[in-house]
Each structure stands twice: as structure tokens, then as C-alpha cells.
Amino acid sequence: MKQEPQPTITPERGREASAWIAPAALAVRGDDKAFARLVEIFQEEIHRMVYFRTGSAMDAEDITQEVFLKAFRHIGRLKDPRHLRGWLYRIALNSVRDHHRRRRVRMLFEKSARRRREEAPVGQGAPAAGVEQILLRREFWDRIRGLMDRLSRLEKEVFMLRFFDELKIREISIVLKRSESTVKTHLHRAIKKLAGEHELFERTEGS
């Protein structure tokens, strides 16, 4: 009997729910192979999400590993496989919070440790690039950091989940455990705040 070849997984394909709902349902029932497939689909996405919030490639890799280990242990608790993506992001977000908490405690005891800005990555650990690229990258993250500083914690999180991590409103509401209308309100506020002092609207005016 000829088996159908497994389709190649790309990050774009990974975002389509049809690619992961079936393996998610199997993984919930204890199928390890199905879980391995989920890891393939989501590892880059989760790593990216963690990197946005830690700014360190090494930390991002460690936390990503931790996220999938937690997910593997507790996937039996996932009630609806369709919520897997939001559920994974929630685990990742909690892991990032734990990481920052641990780091803060560690820094209290390490007086020599330099406090670095961690909200936005500065290109540390990024692939080898020319000086110009590094400067461009630094400039970009400085700009993002400047924008994010104007937002409240929740607004920032909603904005990043929507535009950096490309989550849908419903998925964001699962990650943050807030209603969809609350998510929309915070997203609306975030965009307005950013647009108020930014060129976002300048380009949309003049019609």
C-alpha cells in the first residue's frame, strides 16, 4: 500500500490551521509522533515570538525548548485542539515572564551585571551581517522600542501579538485570557497612540 507523502512544512503553511489541527487532536490523545510534527510546525514561530520579548538568541532557544517541554507534558489538558496555537503562545508568554522574573532576581545579587534593555532585541545573536546591516537593525529596534514605550503593558502585548506574531484577535484573546472586545479595545488604543506621534497617519492623510 502506497503511503501519501507528507507535505513539506513551511512557516507560512504552519500558520494555516488545517496543517496542525489534526496532529493537535492526535497529540492530545497521546500520540508522540503527532506532537513531534507540531514541534516542527511551531518551533520557529515560538522561537521568534520569544526572541521579540527577550532580545537574546540564546535565551530564546532555551525558552523555546522549555515551552515545548511544558506543552508535551500538559497537552492532555488541552480541551479543544483548535486552540493549540493560542495555548502554545500562552505557555511561551508565561515562560518569558518567568525568565524576566528570574533575571530580575539574579540581577539583584549581581551588582556588576549591567542592566540591558530587553524589551526590544538589538541584533545580538543575529546571523552574521555587515556593519551597515547591524546599524540598520539597531536603528529599527531603537525605533520599535521608542514606539512600544508609549504603550501600556497590555497594549504593547496585544500589538506585538497582532502585528509581530500575526495572531488573530480570537487567538490573542486565548493567549491573554481576555475577551475579544477587550483585545480590540487595546489594539485600537495602541494603534491610535502610535499613530498620534508617528508618521503612520501622515501617509494616510491627504485624501
Added chain:
Amino acid sequence: MTKKGSYHLNQDDLVTAVVDEEDLAEEVRGHLATCSACRKRKEILEGTLTSLGHTARAYVPALTKTVRIPVGAGRRARSFLFPLRPAVATALGGLAVAVFGWWLLGTGPFPGTGPDHGTPGIWEDALTEEVAWPAEDPLPAVYRDMADILTEERSSGFMDFVAPLPEEGQGISEQGGGIRSC
């Protein structure tokens, strides 16, 4: 906002359209569907935000080590009590309150439980005394003497004024029915 093409979407509507077009008022949505200028503004704003995320994703280093689940990592199956968690927690909380209440009032279901109030007879006497004392004289001892003096002074003066004692030659006629001068 709109008035048959003479006005266009304002900033608020534009942001709402980017967040979720379904949240726009029907009239505004109708305008957006037909007005190419407003649609373009919306697309530009959406594009700017999307490109921000796109650039951010491009600046993320590639994952150097793929995720591996250790062989020994065990799954934790969901406990059969998992769906009952709120009910179980409430029941346990209620039980704890009940046991504490029994202990506090000394009416526990088990003999010998509850705080020691001493021998019942002595305790009851002490309570009776404690309750009865303020009824007899609620003032503290310090003020009691002072109050006696004041009461005595005030009451004698007051009574002299209200009902002066009959002097000699004056008095209340037993027959006349009133005060009269003789």
C-alpha cells in the same frame, strides 16, 4: 464621518477598520466599500503596520538547535478530578470553615474539641458578674466620686429653686390648697 462622499473616514474609523472592519457602523462600512480613497488610506495604514512586523521577523536569527523532547519526559495525564476542581475547592473550603467554627464555638462534633473556657460553672459566674456590673454603675471608679459630688450639689440647689423649703410663717396650707403669705 460620511455624508454621501463629501466626508471620508476619520482616524477613529480608520483604526477600527484596521482592527476589525465588522465593528464599523453599517453606514461607514458601506462608504468604505465604495470609496477608493478611504480604502487606500486603510490599506496604507494596514500595510505600514504589517511591514513593521515583517521587518521585525526578518531581523530574528535562525533557530540553531531544533527542539528536542527528552526521552524521559513524561506526560502528565489530566486527573479525573480536573473538571471538578472548582467544586472540590469550594467543598474543601466550606469544610475547613465548618471545622474551625465548631472548634471556635466549642460545639464540635467530637467531644473535647473547641477552645477551653474553663469549668462551665465558674465561667458562667464570671460572665454574669461582668454583664451585671455596668448595669449597676456604668461609670468607671475614678469618675464615680466626682459624679456623686456634682449630683449632690446640683440636685440640692436645683431642688431649693424648684421647691424651696417653707420658712417660718410660710408654708403650704393644708386647707387652702396653695402657697400663701401669712
